[in-house]
Amino acid sequence: MPQLNGNTCEIDELPDGVTVTIKVTTNSRHTQKVTVTRNDEVLSVFAGSGERNAMTGQSNIVASSRAKLRAKFEYQTDINAEWLKSSQLKSGGPYTIGNYNLLVIVAENGDDSDYNDSIVEFSWITPK
Known part of the structure; x- marks a missing residue:
């Protein structure tokens, strides 16, 4: 399972050498930002x-x-405003269906409680 700490999620269970697709969606009128890094390098x-x-x-x-x-995970309430770091996170997975794998992290920025303001999906195929 990923380690959740405030507005940050650490993921260390991805298999070495596989191609992972990262897909990000939003359900908020506020601008959401997700930054994915590896060893402090922005990916x-x-x-x-x-x-x-x-x-x-x-x-x-x-x-x-x-x-x-x-x-x-960060968000801002106004254009050109400071990025706020108060998003709360939940996660699910990784789920394995055949060779397909999915790990999902969702964020709530506090304007409601539906945990869908930012949704990040990590998916990959396990080699045979």
């Missing part, structure tokens, strides 16, 4: 707002068992 930054699972972005990385991934 991807996703930012956007919108309802009905609006796509914020997608990228692929190659997992490394020697390094933890970290996803940091």
Whole structure:
């Protein structure tokens, strides 16, 4: 299971060398930002707002068992405002269905309690 600490999630159970797809969506009128890093190197930054699972972005990385991934969730209530760090996180997975794997982290920024303001999905195929 990922380790949740405030607005940050550490992920260390991804299999070495597999290609992992990161997909980020939002369900908030406030701009959401998710920064994915590995050993302090920024791999991807996703930012956007919108309802009905609006796509914020997608990228692929190659997992490394020697390094933890970290996803940091932030939001802002006004354009050009400071990024706030009070999002609360929940996670599920990793779930394995055949060779398909899915790990989900959801964030709530406090304007309601539905835990869908930012949704990050890590998915990969387990090699045979």
